[in-house]
Amino acid sequence: MNFQTSLWIYKKELKLFFGTYMGPLVLGGTAFLNALFIMILNFNGRANYEEATVVTFVSFMTTILIAMIIISMGSIVEEKNKGTLELLFTSPITDVDIVIGKFLFGVTICAIITVFINGLFPILLYSYWQAPLYIVISGMIGVFLLGTFTYTVGLFASSLAKSQMISLLISVVIILTLWVVGYFSHLFQSTTRKVLFHLHIFSHFISFSKGVLPLTGIIFFISGTFLFLYLTVKVLESRRWRG
Template identity: 70%
Template structure:
């Protein structure tokens, strides 16, 4: 099992770093971070608390974009190239396919969260004297959001016929979870509590303020597992349909 997962993982790594995707995602993320944070938001009159929140809200935007781009063709392109049918006829299970692709996504997410984004928290620490625990918690939040986004993207890729449809499916899921909390006040107390719990922004904002909220950690991890499970089920149904 682990050998198959490792094989799929390294296949994804070779494709990513052997094509335009690596410079597009990593370089584009660095550029957008610079644009959002250094040019638009950093100024001498800002204190570290405000700057930290702005910085990690910028990271929130760029990690969403990066992981959607990485995931949108993960399964769709396998179908278009005919390699998905090859995987179906090989001794590789659907769970191994999803696990290998997810580990690759986790690697890219880690690179973006720690290495690409790492320069900006250093600015927070050295120039704005932001406590290291805030820098660390914000980075954890970005990483967890990236994992969650990639799992949603994998699910969208398993449903879509091409990369654009996969991207639209994933964006619709994320937008629904993004705005649902803003309209939760329209419902009764119980429904409002449930809808607000599904609100991505409310879970992320705590990390940018130096908090590691357990319910938010559980939300992102359980949501990641849930969408990976749905992806496996979609592949299983596709396998049985031939």
């Protein structure tokens, strides 16, 4: 791995994102959806900060999923369609360099959304609802971990697909599968039930919105992130070998 090469890819992705309609669309759209969801759901008869906090971060959960899937769905597939991926393959750039560079870009955008787009609303929670600061911080950490994980799922889907729509579909299927398995875990025996429930994204995320930093949730999102990064590298390696 050459960090300078990964950094070059990272800067290229940032320039492309902020130099086109994608940057304003994703960041502006996320801010708009956050405001819409929170104004409709949060300030409508909420009795206390516990309810307000959970609703706020569930809104963030929805918007970060949408934003990171949109950002990642064309990350690699567009390189294929434009022919630049083959150019990267013939350059002294490894598959790990490509994936790490794109991953750093995704982490940066996720951090921008979490801190600068979502950050305004936890301030309202802290000032208007008198929500404890530790709940606000834990919720923001949960949003960032979920966003990073979602981006790597989309990156993996983009490495498999031949178009952005197929990449989007694969990402949604993976996320929905991890979303719903927990709801059906009670139908299985104890060991299988525990495994399926552990794969339930919502159960891991919701703890963060209640002021808890669950070790299982942190491990789930971080290990899932590294798993999909590894799978993306393997897909690119197989494509390189196939020519």
